[in-house]
Amino acid sequence: MLAVSLAVTFVPPSSSKAWAAPELKLNVKSAILIDAESGQVLYENNADEALPPASMAKMMTEYILMEQIKTGKLSWENMVHTSHYAANVGGSGGMLAENEQLSVRDMLYALSIYSSNDASVALAEHIAGTEQQFVAMMNEKAKEIGMSDKAHFTSATGLTRDDIDDPELKSNPLEGETLMTARDAAILGQRLIKDYPEILDFTKIPSKKLREADQYPMTNWNWMLEGKANSEFQKQFAYPGLDGLKTGSTDAAGYCFTGTALRNGMRLVSVVMNAQSTKQNPNKQEREAARFIETRKLLDYGFNNFEAKTVVKKDSAVESLPTVPLKKAVGKTVPVLTAGEVSFLMLKGENESNVKLEATDTTQGKLTAPVKKGDEVGTMTVTYGKTTKTVKLVAAEDVKKAGAFRLFFRSVGGFFSRIGDTIKGWF
Structure with a gap:
């Protein structure tokens, strides 16, 4: 039995490997790895620089939606209307027509599998009336769950003003752009799966038809899911135990990913922001793959080197x-x-x-x-x-x-x- 002794304020020695940055040589602008249960940091690199998170911002949209379900303000079968704005917001998605109605459940499938911007905006409007009012909820929730004061949301999608083509849709009255640190993204991801673990039932789906009549299914942007085999190239990134969480990419953000995996009872949450390919003159597929290559390094480090000790x-x-x-x-x-x-x-x-x-x-x-x-x-x-x-x-x-x-x-x-x-x- 471990003896218990009185101690003064403790400053961890820099020589201790448990909190010293390992030599991972990640090709990212920012990264962090945490224990999903406690939030204990296993690795971090530039984790407190505020950066554009792209669609990783949708984790907050998912969080607020799940909270609305839990409190009974929404039900899974509520029908959600697609406004002109939602249908035309652009970027990933493009699945919904103006005035189309789908259930909350189907909208979440589109958001979590296909990173659908139109579904994200439609849900935001359904919950709060307007996207701007929903964004106010996002920023309030960020403070409530312990994200830093650097975290700032201006949309339900993570899109910047430059990502939106329609001039009428650029007139967002909120100042600045959406920003998060890697630590913020990890906190948000941790809280999402800890408070609402059922979100993983959505994020782990490799592909799914949004409507039965659709010719093709939505395919998950997360190449690390087991069973995700859109191509032989993507198949190589499958990671045992990985079941989420959210990809993101814009010109400003680069390629980002908040991942989570469970092995032997230990769940980790990883974040990489603006991952870069090490190949010379990489093509688009190779640039996109960089976030999964760097995430594998992080998760392998955690699972291979750490164990739970009482x-x-x-x-x-x-x-x-x-x-x-x-x-x-x-x-x-x-x-x-x-x-x-x-x-x-x-x-x-x-x-x-x-x-x-x-x-x-x-x-x-x-x-x-x-x-x-x-x-x-x-x-x-x-x-x-x-x-x-x-x-x-x-x-x-x-x-x-x-x-x-x-x-x-x-x-x-x-x-x-x-x-x-x-x-x-x-x-």
Whole structure:
């Protein structure tokens, strides 16, 4: 069992490989890799520069849509109208005709599989009335889920003004352009799959017809999906366990991808922004492939080098805080145990010396009997690298209040003890 000791503020040493940037040599402008469960960062490179995310911005459209479903404001079978604006917004998609109606479910298929800009705008208008009002919801939600103040949305699609051909559609009253950092994209992707894991039932689909009468299916822009075999060239990028999340590309953003994969119970989220091909004079297909090549490097690094380790077990005694003081009880203290466990993704073979723990008695000496087993008496912070987790500390047993007779004699004994101490002070 890991011994728990008091610790001051912990600054991770630069020599520790768990948080030092590995030599991945990624050909990207920005990248990050995190644990989907905890948000623990396993790798980052220029992860806090705000960049155009292209269609990765649609993850926020998906998040708000899923939230609307969960709260009952929308149902999967609600019919969504396609406005003139939505039908003509341009870019990826182009599947919907003006005044066409499809269900919320079908619109989400178009958005998540085919990155449909028209479906994204139609959903935004259906939820908020206008895309601009929906964008206000996007920016508010970004703050709520912990994205940085660099994150800024101006559309439900990630399109820039230069991406839109129709002059009437360029008149977006919002200032600036849509921007996110790689860390923002990872936070958004993590929250999307953690809060609404059913989104993966949409993002993992390699291809699907939007309407039964359609001649051809929509094909997923994510070449890393297993079963994604549009061509022999694309087939080589399939990655076992990968089931999302969102591609993106514009002239300003380059080729971007937020990916997620699950292996052996460990789910990771990766982000690459503006990935570049290493080939000389690459063609369009090779330029597009770069984001998947770089994502494979990130995910391979995570799955090959890290494993989940429990560093604090549930119901463990705390060495630095074995008991807390207790008033009006038979005994004067109550033993302390951890209420839960704490795990981190750690480099395989790494010992636990880089884990720092700090236990705190939150009762401030005011805990009074009776006490029930499981009552909270403190907290313990557990730090590894730049990640800190907290576990509650609780009473290990029931403690009854002492009887009046015992409390009386304890009071008398305390009184004479204080007198004795005073007399000793005279000599």
